[in-house]
Amino acid sequence: MTAPIAKRSKAQFEGYRAARWPEPVVTQMGCPGRRGVVFEEAPTPELPKGAARKTAPALPEITEHDALRHYLHLSQMTLGMMGVSLFGTCTMKYNPRIGERAALKHLADLHPLQHPDTLQGVLELYDNFSDFLCEVSGMDQFVFQAGGGADAAYTHACVTRAYHASRGELEQRDQIITTIQTHPCSPATANTAGFEVITLSLEENGYPSVEQLKSVVGPRTAALMVNNPDDMGIYNPDIKEWVDIVHAAGGLCFYDHANFNGVMTRLRARELGFDACMYMLHKTFGAPKGGGGPAVGAYGCAEHLVPFLPGPLVVKEGARYRLDDDRPESIGRVREFWGNAPQVLKAYAWARAMGAEGLREAADLSVLANNYMDHRLAQVRGVSRSNPGIDAPRMEMTRHSVEQVAAETGCSIFEISMRMTDFGIDALWLSHEPLLVPEPFTPEAGELWSKEDIDYWIDVLEHVIEEAYATPDVVKGAPHNAPIRQLTTALDEPDQWATTWRAYERKHGQRMAAE
Amino acid sequence: MPEDDLKRPRRLGLLVNPVAGLGGPMGEKGSDAPDIAARAEAAGRAGQAGARAARALAAFRRASEAPILAGPLPPETRAALDGEVETLDLGPTAQGRAETLAAVAAMAERVDLILFAGGDGTARDVAEANRAGLPVIGIPAGVKMHSGVFARSPERAGRIAAEFLAARTPRTDLVEILDIDEEARRAGQLSARIYSVARTPATRGERQNPKAGGGDMLADLDAALAGYVAGMVEETLYILGPGTTMAALKARIGGGTLLGVDLAEGPRITARDLSEDDLLERIPPGRPVRVVLTVVGGQGFVLGRGNQQISARVLERAGRPPIDVVCSAEKLAGLTPPELTIDTGDPALDAQLSGYWPITTGPGRKQVVRVVA
Incomplete structure (x- = not known):
């Protein structure tokens, strides 16, 4: 199936075929009496009355060997999160395995309810990392409680509420301003916190004008929540003026640093005037995400917002650290305990290993890599760039479109993306909604991938687009080499699909009995 | 365009539907009723199409000196042209819709672009008679204007026409001619029906997009x-x-x-x-x-x-x-x-x-x- 690709790096994915093991799900694999390790005298667990089951759970009876082989096969049927995954806005990075070892070694035996005197090491780590990020952002204090970027945005919406309430202006200030290209978690969390959301539209320069902002800023303005650069790759150079305008009206300014990779060490949110900002440790700071572990949205703010931060805060007194939970103006908690401590540790290890110079080099590399991609993608048939008339430099990612390919071949970006999985490429990141660019895709190379990897990714895209023109049915029927084929029914058919075995049995019990 | 045509200067075809838009202010969903002109006259209403065409031509003349071949023109349009226009002789029988059809047919091979003032009904008539496949651009002057041939304002229509005639290699797009589907309308659905396609000057953002279809928004x-x-x-x-x-x-x-x-x-x-x-x-x-x-x-x-x-x-x-x-x-x-x-x-x-x-x-x-x- 895999046709030769010009300029293809021969070393990788040659003749790629995903493993496709014809195995039933594990619940169907059992055979009575098969066991893993059998203990002669297994102790009966001490459980409260009522917690013990009356009947045994319907688990499959399989050997240890069967189980290992089954899960090995399943893992072979994934792309493994180690492919060339230029997943825009997600800032895909290698997650150093030493971070896993460090988290296991230093945190596995700790509990946040231990006396702080016995937690000095992890408290020091939190304090040091806060200092590190304060240096990066210019803020005065960081907290790591939020369990992701949206949770950190929600933290800001709550801090905004508490700040204006403390000044007796909450009734009046009921609007949060954002932009159409700011990630949807900002408007969503602003709504959740009870604010009305005012979204600014893009204009000729690729971002909303100062005049547009001025048209909505006023006594009702509670805050501005934006990211910059946006996913189209364009940096809004008026941002300092924006902050001044919102401040003059009495609002707060929050910098969502989801797209921080291209500007690391090149700007500080506080120096631009922002009152608060957020970093995603599971993206920009090298900690794993998705299947690799939970996330952390590190939220930082300037001194005037510190009283409202969720607690407890790590406080240094002399050479000792303690947890300060006696903070009457705090918004309370946005997550249990101190957030996902193992991820904080992994990100801290990554940040310390990188250092200031490493961060700067990574930022420069990610901008360079994106501009290299942009240059090559411009030569791919039928691919266009968002804001084609704007010559502003693109930062660490750029949104592109296959609108022309779709018009000329009938192959949509979804089908092109699925066909790319036939070459071991993760399905593309398209765009947040609503789609401002038709048939969009948004690759981001970051600092990780080699030129060969990036070239391979573009070679595959180029090849698939040529296929779309020559043999569109191959693209439309993809994937062909992946572990699974295209679904023929919609996933939102509740009668057909089940996410647990028990639900499957309930929905398909009659048919199964008949078979 | 044919090779020998390149020798003559490019010419604009101009057409104004005088009853276009009459139905709007009267609360009608269009101006398609045969007696619309009579009723409008009784109500003391004058059509806006002539004046809107004049606005388009003023913008056109600011950017182009191309000659114009026109169908019958209302006085206000003629005034804007300062006399410098060649008018088609369509004979005495052609009136109303027949006049539009005859004028478009007569423009075949004599003009390089048809600029017309009207609404979706006029656009349908122009497309029907345009067997030569001339590029078309509409001056918005009707009640319904869902078709992709309409510029977003009379001035923009004039500017697009001037740029198109001046372009070294004029480019066109295919767009739909739409009109409100009367059957769907009676069934309570607001849906624009495609009647035909036309070529129109390729521009970015200057024309109206064909009305986006249904969806459950x-x-x-x-x-x-x-x-x-x-x-x-x-x-x-x-x-x-x-x-x-x-x-x-x-x-x-x-x-x-x-x-x-x-x-x-x-x-x-x-x-x-x-x-x-x-x-x-x-x-x-x-x-x-x-x-x-x-x-x-x-x-x-x-x-x-x-x-x-x-x-x-x-x-x-x-x-x-x-x-x-x-x-x-x-x-x-x-x-x-x-x-x-x-x-x-x-x-x-x-x-x-x-x-x-x-x-x-x-x-x-x-x-x-x-x-x-």
């Missing part, structure tokens, strides 16, 4: 509409525009018309399907008024398309009331360029209304969009 807006209804106050008079989004709003307060302009006093509809005159009659001086509108399809029009009853005079009578626009974020995202358009027929009022408007897109959500004349 009402569900997204339902909560927003509920919120709007909850905020309606008794002493205020609400002028409610046409469209499916507005119909959903109207359904919440007693039920109204899909394609008509209705009136509500507080959260209660009190009059339906009103003409411009009906509206003028029903706006008592001093009473607070709000106008509630939605965006018309993919064209980005909030005033001046399908809701001409809410005219400049009506807005003046109501004391230039606040205008609330409700539209889904998806529809706004489809606008190219990302702006909305108004065309009340009064350029001074249009200029005054232009600016940044907050559009309600959902519960607790507004999107700011630039509104241009």
Whole structure:
């Protein structure tokens, strides 16, 4: 199936075929009496009355060997999160395995309810990392409680509420301003916190004008929540003026640093005037995400917002650290305990290993890599760039479109993306909604991938687009080499699909009995 | 174009449908009724098509000296041309629709672009007679203008025509000629039907996008509409525009018309399907008024398309009331360029209304969009 690709790096994915093991799900694999390790005298667990089951759970009876082989096969049927995954806005990075070892070694035996005197090491780590990020952002204090970027945005919406309430202006200030290209978690969390959301539209320069902002800023303005650069790759150079305008009206300014990779060490949110900002440790700071572990949205703010931060805060007194939970103006908690401590540790290890110079080099590399991609993608048939008339430099990612390919071949970006999985490429990141660019895709190379990897990714895209023109049915029927084929029914058919075995049995019990 | 044609200077074909747009201010859904001209005359109304064509030609002449071959022209259009125009002789029998068909047929191989003033009905006629496949650009002058051939304003139509005739390699796009499907309309669905396709000068953002089709966007807006209804106050008079989004709003307060302009006093509809005159009659001086509108399809029009009853005079009578626009974020995202358009027929009022408007897109959500004349 895999046709030769010009300029293809021969070393990788040659003749790629995903493993496709014809195995039933594990619940169907059992055979009575098969066991893993059998203990002669297994102790009966001490459980409260009522917690013990009356009947045994319907688990499959399989050997240890069967189980290992089954899960090995399943893992072979994934792309493994180690492919060339230029997943825009997600800032895909290698997650150093030493971070896993460090988290296991230093945190596995700790509990946040231990006396702080016995937690000095992890408290020091939190304090040091806060200092590190304060240096990066210019803020005065960081907290790591939020369990992701949206949770950190929600933290800001709550801090905004508490700040204006403390000044007796909450009734009046009921609007949060954002932009159409700011990630949807900002408007969503602003709504959740009870604010009305005012979204600014893009204009000729690729971002909303100062005049547009001025048209909505006023006594009702509670805050501005934006990211910059946006996913189209364009940096809004008026941002300092924006902050001044919102401040003059009495609002707060929050910098969502989801797209921080291209500007690391090149700007500080506080120096631009922002009152608060957020970093995603599971993206920009090298900690794993998705299947690799939970996330952390590190939220930082300037001194005037510190009283409202969720607690407890790590406080240094002399050479000792303690947890300060006696903070009457705090918004309370946005997550249990101190957030996902193992991820904080992994990100801290990554940040310390990188250092200031490493961060700067990574930022420069990610901008360079994106501009290299942009240059090559411009030569791919039928691919266009968002804001084609704007010559502003693109930062660490750029949104592109296959609108022309779709018009000329009938192959949509979804089908092109699925066909790319036939070459071991993760399905593309398209765009947040609503789609401002038709048939969009948004690759981001970051600092990780080699030129060969990036070239391979573009070679595959180029090849698939040529296929779309020559043999569109191959693209439309993809994937062909992946572990699974295209679904023929919609996933939102509740009668057909089940996410647990028990639900499957309930929905398909009659048919199964008949078979 | 044929090789030998390159030797003669490029020529513009000009056509004005004098009855286009007459039905709008009378509360009609178009000007297709055979007796529309007679009824308009009885009501003392003059068509706007001639004047709008004159505006387009003024813009055209600022950028081009190309010769013009025209069908029969209303006096105000002729005045704008200063006499420098060649007129087709169509004989005495051609009138109304037949006149349009005959003029277009006669322009074959004699012009390089047809600039016409009218609405969707005129566009359909032009496309039908345009066997030569000449590029076409429309001056918006009708009630319904869903077709992709219409520029967003008369001035833009003139400018596009001038640029097209001057271009070294003029490029065209294929666009649909749409009209409201009368059958679907009777069944209560606002759907534009495609009647044919035409070639039109390729531009970016200068033409109206063909009206974006169906989709169930009402569900997204339902909560927003509920919120709007909850905020309606008794002493205020609400002028409610046409469209499916507005119909959903109207359904919440007693039920109204899909394609008509209705009136509500507080959260209660009190009059339906009103003409411009009906509206003028029903706006008592001093009473607070709000106008509630939605965006018309993919064209980005909030005033001046399908809701001409809410005219400049009506807005003046109501004391230039606040205008609330409700539209889904998806529809706004489809606008190219990302702006909305108004065309009340009064350029001074249009200029005054232009600016940044907050559009309600959902519960607790507004999107700011630039509104241009």
